[in-house]
Amino acid sequence: MxxxxxxxxxxxxxxxxxxxxxxxxxxxxxxxxxxxxxxxxxxxxxxxxxxxxxxxxxxxxxxxxxxxxxxxxxxxxxxxxxxxxxxxxxxxxxxxxxxxxxxxIAMVFQDPLTSLNPVYTVGNQIKEALRLHQDLRGSEATEEAIELLEAVGIPDAARRVREYPHEFSGGMRQRAVIAMALACDxxxxxxxxxxxxxxxxxxxxxxxxxxxxxxxxxxxxxxxxxxxxxxxxxxxxxxxxxxGEIVESAPVEALYENPRHPYTKGLLQSIPGNQPGADRLSTIEGDVPTPNEPASYCRFEPRCPKAFEECTRVHPASIEVNADAEDHTAACLLYPEDVSQMEAVELHEQRESQREVSER
Ligand code: SF4
Known part of the structure; x- marks a missing residue:
């Protein structure tokens, strides 16, 4: 291709x-x-x-x-x-x-068996996608299916194209699903x-x-x-x-080197090996709440180690973490970090009321 x-x-x-x-x-x-x-x-x-x-x-x-x-x-x-x-x-x-x-737009799910039909060979399923999306048929479609299986690292693709999903291992099945997704280009x-x-x-x-x-x-x-x-x-x-909300957004290095939102910090601390010297893995206490009412407060507040009074009555807007970081935002009242906490809360209140007006 x-x-x-x-x-x-x-x-x-x-x-x-x-x-x-x-x-x-x-x-x-x-x-x-x-x-x-x-x-x-x-x-x-x-x-x-x-x-x-x-x-x-x-x-x-x-x-x-x-x-x-x-x-x-x-x-x-x-x-x-x-x-x-x-x-x-x-x-x-x-x-x-x-x-x-x-x-x-193609999608690959967690369980490859939800995308693969057990009664058709893997090759036929890729060929069907090629017929639908690229109008390829016959030997041309078979050749392309083999090429796709090779592209996703399936060895002996010319033989395996005739096999059924149950003859593939879990990893090979996921590769086959990726090949099917790619068949749609x-x-x-x-x-x-x-x-x-x-x-x-x-x-x-x-x-x-x-x-x-x-x-x-x-x-x-x-x-x-x-x-x-x-x-x-x-x-x-x-x-x-x-x-239901994005609470932090950043380039990958910035997020890992300098996470700002208390939730992101909690997630990173619960990665095994991220706390040298600790005898137990840190976890975030509690569960994700079901968001069943409009967000007029911080939904992370019941689990947040940094929570303060305003967190229960002001919904945090997604805001730049400081004046120099336009590419790094957090939805937390502690930010921007280069103003006082009171000023930060006011800024969130202003942003939220602007949002409400624009949504009306
Ligand atoms: S707004 Fe408050 S409760 Fe929410 S994450 Fe920030 S500090 Fe914690």
């Missing part, structure tokens, strides 16, 4: 994906769950953006919202914007969305915990494979995981999610 012209060559500054104020809620008789509550981020071509957080933080619902796969009783709310390659996805019909899924690949079920060695191989494929194809990758170690390996930029 021909390599794409890279974004660096094109001098392309526009993000491929731009998510703005994404709100996805689930409506039940009892309550409205704001699974994704005002999330904004961009992904450029050739960039990997990691989304990290505990389960229940809204990572997967964010991905499903972008893919147009939110099932009833959930829906993406008015005022949300998802722009992909200049087109607004929230206005697409189901049919238009179906054409986009698996062609320009996507521009954006959304990976939802793709390595969680795999052992550490295979996990490292899949991460390496994704990096190689990204470089060859100038792919944009959105990588979702709960694992801070994995996110450090693969991401250029990291968004930390908590209870």
């Amino acid at each position: 021909a390599q794409r012209e890279t974004s660096a060559v094109r001098g392309d500054d526009e993000p491929l994906l731009s998510v703005e104020n994404l709100q996805t809620a689930f409506f039940t008789d009892k309550e409205t769950i704001r699974a994704v509550d005002g999330v904004s981020f961009d992904i450029h071509r050739g960039e990997t953006v990691g989304i990290v957080g505990e389960s229940g933080s809204g990572k997967s619902v964010t991905a499903r919202s972008i893919m147009g796969l939110v099932d009833s009783p959930g829906r993406v709310l008015e005022g949300s914007s998802i722009r992909f390659d200049g087109e607004e996805l929230t206005e697409k019909t189901e049919k238009q969305y179906r054409n986009l899924r698996g062609s320009e 996507p521009e954006l690949l959304i990976c939802d915990e793709p390595t969680t079920a795999l052992d550490v060695t295979i996990q490292a191989q899949i991460l390496e494979l994704l990096e190689e494929l990204q470089e060859e194809r100038d792919l944009a990758i959105m990588f979702i995981t709960h694992d801070m170690g994995v996110i450090a390996e693969i991401s250029d930029r990291v968004n930390v999610m908590y209870a």
Whole structure:
């Protein structure tokens, strides 16, 4: 398959994906769950953006919202914007969305068996994707399927193309799913915990494979995981999610060297090996709350070691952590760090009231 012209060559500054104020809620008789509550981020071509957080933080619902796969009783709310390659996805019909899924945007899930049909050979499933998305058939499609299996590091691909999913190991199945995703020649690949079920060695191989494929194809990758170690390996930029919101966003080095949000600090401290000398692994006490009311306070407050009185009545806006760090934001009343705490709280109050006015 021909390599794409890279974004660096094109001098392309526009993000491929731009998510703005994404709100996805689930409506039940009892309550409205704001699974994704005002999330904004961009992904450029050739960039990997990691989304990290505990389960229940809204990572997967964010991905499903972008893919147009939110099932009833959930829906993406008015005022949300998802722009992909200049087109607004929230206005697409189901049919238009179906054409986009698996062609320009493909998704790889945690369990490869959810994407592979056990009664068809792996080769036939890749060939079906090639027929649908690249109009390839017959021997041409078989050759391309073999090439794709080779591209994702499956040895003896000419033989394995005729095998069924159960004849593949877990790691090989995930490679086959990635090959299927690539058969659609996507521009954006959304990976939802793709390595969680795999052992550490295979996990490292899949991460390496994704990096190689990204470089060859100038792919944009959105990588979702709960694992801070994995996110450090693969991401250029990291968004930390908590209870439906992005609470910290920064380039990967800045986030690991100088995390600012107390939640990010807690996540990093719970990585084994990150606290030399400690006899027990530090964990964040408590659970992620269900975001079932509008955020008029900090949702991390009950678990936050730095909480103070205002945290229970002011919702923190996403704010630059200091005057020199426009690329590093945290939604925490302790920031910006170069003003007094009182001034910081006032700034958050102002930003929040501006947001409320603009949403009216
Ligand atoms: S706003 Fe307050 S409770 Fe929330 S993370 Fe910051 S210090 Fe903790």
